Amino acid sequence: MTTTAPAAENAVREDGPGPVLEVSGLDVHYGRGRKRRRALHGVTLDVAPGEAVGVIGETGSGKSTLARTVLGLVPASAGSIRIAGEDVSGHGPRHWRDLRRRGVIQYVFQDPLRSLDPDLTIEDSLTEPLLIQGVRRQEASLRARSFLDRVHLTADLLGRLPGELSGGQRQRVSVARALVTGPRLVILDEPVSALDSANRVQVLEILKELRASGVALVLISHDLGSVAGTADRIAVLYQGGLVETGTARDVVSRPQHPYTRLLLGSAPTLRGRPAGRAEREALRALLSA
Numbered sequence: 044m045t046t047t048a049p050a051a052e053n054a055v056r057e058d059g060p061g062p063v064l065e066v067s068g069l070d071v072h073y074g075r076g077r078k079r080r081r082a083l084h085g086v087t088l089d090v091a092p093g094e095a096v097g098v099i100g101e102t103g104s105g106k107s108t109l110a111r112t113v114l115g116l117v118p119a120s121a122g123s124i125r126i127a128g129e130d131v132s133g134h135g136p137r138h139w140r141d142l143r144r145r146g147v148i149q150y151v152f153q154d155p156l157r158s159l160d161p162d163l164t165i166e167d168s169l170t171e172p173l174l175i176q177g178v179r180r181q182e183a184s185l186r187a188r189s190f191l192d193r194v195h196l197t198a199d200l201l202g203r204l205p206g207e208l209s210g211g212q213r214q215r216v217s218v219a220r221a222l223v224t225g226p227r228l229v230i231l232d233e234p235v236s237a238l239d240s241a242n243r244v245q246v247l248e249i250l251k252e253l254r255a256s257g258v259a260l261v262l263i264s265h266d267l268g269s270v271a272g273t274a275d276r277i278a279v280l281y282q283g284g285l286v287e288t289g290t291a292r293d294v295v296s297r298p299q300h301p302y303t304r305l306l307l308g309s310a311p312t313l314r315g316r317p318a319g320r321a322e323r324e325a326l327r328a329l330l331s332a
């Protein structure tokens with residue numbers, strides 16, 4: 044088996060300060076009355092400073108809902124969320140806006156064009172969150188340059204529009220924009236899925252550097268293989284509930300839940316060979332039993 048080596052084990056979790064993110068018993072519903080549907084139930088997850096946690100699940104499992112709820116964009120119907128020790132569960136829209144504006148928590152969309160305004164130059168995209176916080180333009184420009192450097196891009200891109208960059212460069216600019224406010228937690232939705240292998244490796248390297256600098260990361264993906272090498276821990280989401288959480292190494296080498304085994308079967312880079320049809324059907328049967 045060509046298992047990708049998992050990142051550092053949970054040293055930070057054992058000795059470091061309290062979690063940056065603490066989600067406990069989270070339920071989320073969409074719709075009202077007869078159209079009310081449960082999207083998440085009983086989700087409990089914490090992320091320590093400098094820890095990368097992968098949230099893995101198929102389409103519709105609730106990954107984006109979890110991210111959007113943690114960002115205050117979707118209300119929770121039950122449970123609690125603490126961000127950097129602050130209980131944000133009861134926050135109204137104004138409090139959430141303030142929290143996002145402070146930049147403690149940032150989000151990088153799967154499609155970098157969604158994170159970046161197509162009409163703003165890269166420099167303006169990078170300085171905007173700082174100017175909103177009241178940072179002076181000159182200082183904001185200096186910081187923009189240093190963050191561009193941090194994602195291994197050069198200052199000659201600052202005058203360009205997002206449409207004038209490659210997909211990989213855009214994704215790195217999105218990561219830089221998420222970083223300028225000095226967030227404690229960055230949630231990245233499918234950070235590398237749309238990238239070719241060279242850009243994928245570069246972005247994953249940047250994420251590892253970030254983690255090493257103490258930023259907590261939540262890496263959302265349908266593809267266990269794309270985040271297992273970067274995440275310390277993996278949380279597996281199935282039909283709105285977490286069915287398995289463990290170190291990346293344990294989840295990859297000793298998956299406990301049939302759904303995790305099914306996901307591993309679709310990640311041949313981790314498993315050495317894809318699961319055969321009979322094996323997939325047997326696992327599906329176990330899941331619906």
Ligand SMILES: Nc1ncnc2c1ncn2[C@@H]1O[C@H](COP(=O)(O)OP(=O)(O)OP(=O)(O)O)[C@@H](O)[C@H]1O
Nearest residue numbers: 073074082100101102103104105106107108109265
């Ligand atoms: N705004 C919404 N209104 C009603 N139902 C929604 C809404 N957003 C998501 N859902 C439903 O909630 C469930 C979870 O969706 P969610 O988008 O969180 O899944 P996901 O795992 O992120 O999927 P994908 O990988 O396709 O983005 C799905 O059944 C989806 O149809």
